[in-house]
Amino acid sequence: MKKIIIPFFCAVLFSVPAVAQKKDAASAKTEAVKSKLTSKEVIDNYFKALGGKDKLESVKSVITDNTLSAQGMEITMSTKKLGNKFKSVQSLMGQQMVQLFDGEKGYFEQMGKKIDIPADKIADLKKGKPVDALAFESTNFQNVSVEKLDGKDYNVLTSDKGSFYFDTATGLLYKANTKEGNMTVKSYMTVDGVQFPAEVDAESAGQKINIKTTKIVINSGVTDADFK
Numbered sequence: 001m002k003k004i005i006i007p008f009f010c011a012v013l014f015s016v017p018a019v020a021q022k023k024d025a026a027s028a029k030t031e032a033v034k035s036k037l038t039s040k041e042v043i044d045n046y047f048k049a050l051g052g053k054d055k056l057e058s059v060k061s062v063i064t065d066n067t068l069s070a071q072g073m074e075i076t077m078s079t080k081k082l083g084n085k086f087k088s089v090q091s092l093m094g095q096q097m098v099q100l101f102d103g104e105k106g107y108f109e110q111m112g113k114k115i116d117i118p119a120d121k122i123a124d125l126k127k128g129k130p131v132d133a134l135a136f137e138s139t140n141f142q143n144v145s146v147e148k149l150d151g152k153d154y155n156v157l158t159s160d161k162g163s164f165y166f167d168t169a170t171g172l173l174y175k176a177n178t179k180e181g182n183m184t185v186k187s188y189m190t191v192d193g194v195q196f197p198a199e200v201d202a203e204s205a206g207q208k209i210n211i212k213t214t215k216i217v218i219n220s221g222v223t224d225a226d227f228k
Contacts, residue, residue, distance in 0.1 A: 032145035035155050040138035042155045042166055049171035050133055051194040061222035062130045065215040070207060084128040085227045101125050102227045180204060191216045
């Protein structure tokens with residue numbers, strides 16, 4: 001099976017990794033103006049739009065089933081999360097690729113070959129949570145601007161972590177540009193009072209991927225044994 005998915009990109013896209021800002025030249029946007037909101041207010045509004053911070057923090061485990069479309073192929077993916085641990089299994093034509101992090105270390109495995117997660121990525125993964133959005137911290141962003149993107153206004157949080165576009169009307173994250181890649185959230189779905197991305201377009205290392213979520217289970221069906 002050809003390696004068409006960037007494992008680390010899929011795992012930490014929402015974890016705000018410490019990378020340089022990456023501009024998306026393909027999107028039409030106007031010159032940025034200073035926002036009236038602080039970074040804390042933007043992130044607080046985001047948490048509220050997702051269901052409230054208390055509700056997000058009450059999620060201890062998540063099982064997510066996805067369908068990924070890339071290079072004319074369709075891949076199924078199932079991911080389990082518990083605290084900062086995760087295991088993702090991608091399947092295509094009888095072959096599997098596994099991504100696993102047990103809270104301390106992890107690996108990528110494909111076609112019998114296993115590669116350890118790079119040591120410089122472990123610190124970020126240890127900060128992971130079942131709900132990726134909780135990785136956002138206002139102290140990471142000193143600048144907030146308003147930009148018009150694809151005909152709508154967005155509050156943009158920018159720092160050496162990357163650029164993140166939040167819809168001024170809904171408060172929801174719409175787009176993220178990081179070194180790992182770019183992603184656009186096309187729609188959300190609500191599960192037990194919490195909003196999760198339902199469809200995402202992502203691009204990394206020249207690979208374009210459409211990710212559709214087919215099922216999400218909260219606080220059920222995951223144990224520590226899943227990450228051994």
